[in-house]
Amino acid sequence: MSRLMIIAEHDGKQVSPNTAKCVTCASQMTDSIDVVVFSNGAKTVSTQAAALTGVSRVISVNASEFDHPLAAVLAPQVVALAGDYSHVLAPSSSFGKDLLPRVAALMGVTQISDLMSVEGDHRYTRPIYAGNVVLTVEANRDEPLIATVRVASFQAAGNDGSASIAQADPQPISGSHTRFVSLERGNSERPDLQSAARVISGGRGVGSAENFSIIYSLADRMNAAVGASRAAVDAGFVPNDMQVGQTGKIIAPDLYVAIGISGAIQHLTGIKDAGTIVAINKDPDAPIFEVADIGLVADLFTALPELEELV
Amino acid sequence: MKILVCLKQVIDYQVRVQVNPDATGVVTDGVKMSINPFDEIALEEALRLREAGKATEVVAVSIGNASVKTQLRTGLAMGADRALHILSETAIDPLTAARVLLKIVEHEAPGLVIMGKQAIDDDCNQTGQMLAALWDRPQATFASELLVDGQTARVTREVDAGLETIEVDLPAVVTTDLRLNTPRFVKLPDIMKAKRKPLDESPIDSYGIEAANAAQALNYAQPPERKKGVMVDSISELVEAMKQRGVL
Ligand SMILES: Cc1cc2nc3c(=O)[nH]c(=O)nc-3n(C[C@H](O)[C@H](O)[C@H](O)COP(=O)(O)OP(=O)(O)OC[C@H]3O[C@@H](n4cnc5c(N)ncnc54)[C@H](O)[C@@H]3O)c2cc1C
Ligand SMILES: Nc1ncnc2c1ncn2[C@@H]1O[C@H](COP(=O)(O)O)[C@@H](O)[C@H]1O
Numbered sequence: 321m322s323r324l325m326i327i328a329e330h331d332g333k334q335v336s337p338n339t340a341k342c343v344t345c346a347s348q349m350t351d352s353i354d355v356v357v358f359s360n361g362a363k364t365v366s367t368q369a370a371a372l373t374g375v376s377r378v379i380s381v382n383a384s385e386f387d388h389p390l391a392a393v394l395a396p397q398v399v400a401l402a403g404d405y406s407h408v409l410a411p412s413s414s415f416g417k418d419l420l421p422r423v424a425a426l427m428g429v430t431q432i433s434d435l436m437s438v439e440g441d442h443r444y445t446r447p448i449y450a451g452n453v454v455l456t457v458e459a460n461r462d463e464p465l466i467a468t469v470r471v472a473s474f475q476a477a478g479n480d481g482s483a484s485i486a487q488a489d490p491q492p493i494s495g496s497h498t499r500f501v502s503l504e505r506g507n508s509e510r511p512d513l514q515s516a517a518r519v520i521s522g523g524r525g526v527g528s529a530e531n532f533s534i535i536y537s538l539a540d541r542m543n544a545a546v547g548a549s550r551a552a553v554d555a556g557f558v559p560n561d562m563q564v565g566q567t568g569k570i571i572a573p574d575l576y577v578a579i580g581i582s583g584a585i586q587h588l589t590g591i592k593d594a595g596t597i598v599a600i601n602k603d604p605d606a607p608i609f610e611v612a613d614i615g616l617v618a619d620l621f622t623a624l625p626e627l628e629e630l631v
Numbered sequence: 632m633k634i635l636v637c638l639k640q641v642i643d644y645q646v647r648v649q650v651n652p653d654a655t656g657v658v659t660d661g662v663k664m665s666i667n668p669f670d671e672i673a674l675e676e677a678l679r680l681r682e683a684g685k686a687t688e689v690v691a692v693s694i695g696n697a698s699v700k701t702q703l704r705t706g707l708a709m710g711a712d713r714a715l716h717i718l719s720e721t722a723i724d725p726l727t728a729a730r731v732l733l734k735i736v737e738h739e740a741p742g743l744v745i746m747g748k749q750a751i752d753d754d755c756n757q758t759g760q761m762l763a764a765l766w767d768r769p770q771a772t773f774a775s776e777l778l779v780d781g782q783t784a785r786v787t788r789e790v791d792a793g794l795e796t797i798e799v800d801l802p803a804v805v806t807t808d809l810r811l812n813t814p815r816f817v818k819l820p821d822i823m824k825a826k827r828k829p830l831d832e833s834p835i836d837s838y839g840i841e842a843a844n845a846a847q848a849l850n851y852a853q854p855p856e857r858k859k860g861v862m863v864d865s866i867s868e869l870v871e872a873m874k875q876r877g878v879l
Contacts, residue, residue, distance in 0.1 A: 331792070388795075390797070391760065391770055391772075392763070392769055392770060395764060413791050414772075414773060414788075414789070414790040414791045414792075415790070415791070417756050417772070417773075418760065418770070418772045418773070419760075420760075421725070421756070421757035421758075421759075421760035421761050421764070422760045422761070422763065422764040422770065423764075424726065424757070424761065425726060425729060425760070425761035425762075425764035425765050426764050426765075428726075428843075429726075429843075429844075430724055430725070430726045430843045430844060430845045430846065431725070431726075431755075431757055432846055433754065433755045433756055433757060434754065443849070444846075447754065447854070448752065448753055448754050449642070449648040449657065449751070449752060449754070450644075450751060450754065451854065452647070452648045452853070452854070453648060453650055453657060453851055453852065453853065453854070454851075454852045454853075454854045455848055455850070455851055455852075456848075456849040456850040456851075456852070457846040457847060457848055457849060458846060458847045458849055459846040459847075460844045460845075460846065460847075462844070463844055495769075497768065497769045497799060497800040497803075498769040498770070498771075498797060498798075498799050498800075499797060499798045499799070500795075500797055501785065501796040501797055501798050502795070502796045503790075503792060503793060503794070503795045503796075504793050504794045504795075504796075505792050505793040506792065506793040514791070518878075550809065553810070554809070554810060559793065559794075560775065560789045560793070560794065560808075560810065561789075561790075561791060561792060561793045561794075566751070566754070567748075567749075567808070567809055569791065574878060575873075575878040585647070586644070592854070592857070595878065596873070596876050596878045597857070597860075598869070598873065598878075600869075609859075609862065610859055611856075611857045611859075612859075612860050613857075613860035613861070613876065614860055614861055614863060614869060614872045614873060614876070615860060615861070615862045615863070616862070616863050616864075616865075616866070616868075616869050617862070618866075623866055626866040627866050627869065627870070630866060630867065630870045631870065631873075631879060
């Protein structure tokens with residue numbers, strides 16, 4: 321019988337929407353879904369996980385060492401639990417990407433990264449070559465399936481579940497060779513880039529960190545999250561957690577507005593699943609216009625204030 | 632301290648990758664190949680550590696067919712001291728790569744292994760973490776800053792929430808993010824000099840490792856393209872078009 325385990329992502333207070341999206345993916349594989357929460361006594365996270373529609377059971381494992389998710393510390397803990405399961409999933413976020421391959425290697429099993437659809441029993445698709453190619457794979461049935469889930473491909477599960485919450489004792493803690501020092505958070509006051517319905521992104525064309533205020537201003541007006549191209553991050557206009565694309569965040573908002581972004585393939589892979597893409601760029605030949613649902617050739621410095629007036 | 636750097640050969644990031652006619656892979660004939668961009672950053676970081684006196688030797692390793700020697704030569708021209716080519720006619724999965732790399736690490740005993748966070752062909756983002764697991768050593772993935780201080784390293788990592796800093800005991804595996812550094816350009820005289828640097832080849836079979844049971848690739852497909860939309864001439868038309876699509 322198949323039994324599936326999801327490793328919950330959370331910040332100690334809230335379960336991440338990424339976990340809710342993993343649950344949706346998991347529901348397409350089996351109806352026996354357990355969520356494991358490793359934390360330093362984060363009760364609300366377990367309660368929230370138990371409410372996710374489709375979850376059978378939440379297992380809460382607590383230790384002060386789980387205050388920050390370090391792969392070296394968590395991987396042996398996951399392995400200790402994984403023996404009971406046929407499937408182990410985690411989101412393809414920086415959390416899951418860091419942790420799950422370490423788990424897979426300890427188990428001697430390969431991993432499927434960025435699972436984007438379930439095509440049948442042990443048959444899945446995943447993007448490769450920056451999303452330019454979709455690969456269909458069939459996983460080996462004799463081994464547990466270990467996969468990270470491309471969260472932009474799945475809607476979040478609902479909140480009308482009532483799973484039981486069980487406590488489990490941690491294994492002896494290992495991994496003291498790796499120590500958390502600090503976390504510098506990006507701007508958390510704005511809507512979350514990965515779950516916002518609307519995202520406004522700026523690129524190199526915005527020109528400077530100061531100029532980015534016109535992007536923020538429009539975003540505030542539209543209640544949108546703010547993203548950026550790699551060039552804008554590299555130039556120091558905005559922090560790294562705002563980068564959208566192959567090596568940044570993969571997002572699927574209803575509306576994506578690209579301002580002063582040329583539309584390099586590595587950027588486009590991050591926005592492929594957006595409902596509507598709007599682009600404003602002064603170069604009529606910018607590749608972004610090849611994918612934009614609505615395009616406007618204009619100088620962003622005159623266009624944006626005007627747009628802000630009208631939305 | 633010795634630093635081991637992994638260089639994977641990949642299709643150059645600027646190539647528009649095409650699926651082959653029978654959907655069993657992608658077109659590679661006549662296509663430009665390069666060092667995986669993240670691996671170039673890994674090598675640059677190792678070279679800077681050597682130049683700063685924190686490392687004594689930089690060894691580049693690549694697993695692949697005969698053509699990956701081109702990337703290893705480029706790595707030597709950039710400044711690696713010597714190179715190891717593990718000859719494998721077939722492409723291998725991350726777990727198998729990690730098992731091979733473990734053998735190399737056990738033999739070379741580096742203080743640091745620096746690799747890319749992901750290969751831009753398979754986009755797996757696994758091998759570094761897997762090597763660290765098998766080696767039972769720390770991993771510091773997605774590094775945007777690496778400070779080596781004696782027996783420890785302080786690494787700033789690009790995580791979804793922002794920037795996380797961790798401290799790891801050496802030896803450790805570090806995987807690179809794009810902002811760690813900007814790799815240097817190779818100069819012509821260095822290409823000549825690189826021809827005389829040691830490049831050792833050994834067949835993958837000689838490592839006696841078990842190939843992992845990787846998922847079987849069934850089909851390669853080009854994703855559906857987004858349809859080209861409309862171009863508008865003014866902000867008011869833009870707003871109108873957005874309203875029509877129901878996004879305003
Ligand atoms: C391995 C790898 C991974 C990568 N990952 C990512 C990734 O995750 N995300 C990402 O974004 N990139 C990524 N890149 C980089 C990518 O290739 C591009 O370099 C980058 O996306 C370009 O950013 P940009 O569009 O802001 O800048 P540019 O390409 O320089 O474009 C700036 C645009 O602004 C326009 N412009 C300038 N001034 C104005 C104005 N006043 N008004 C209107 N328009 C104006 C210009 O016409 C131009 O089109 C990656 C690259 C590599 C090699
Ligand atoms: N065949 C290989 N040869 C050398 N290095 C490799 C190979 N495969 C993977 N790597 C290293 O592992 C990193 C991550 O690869 P991947 O897990 O496939 O995304 C790459 O950036 C390389 O540094």
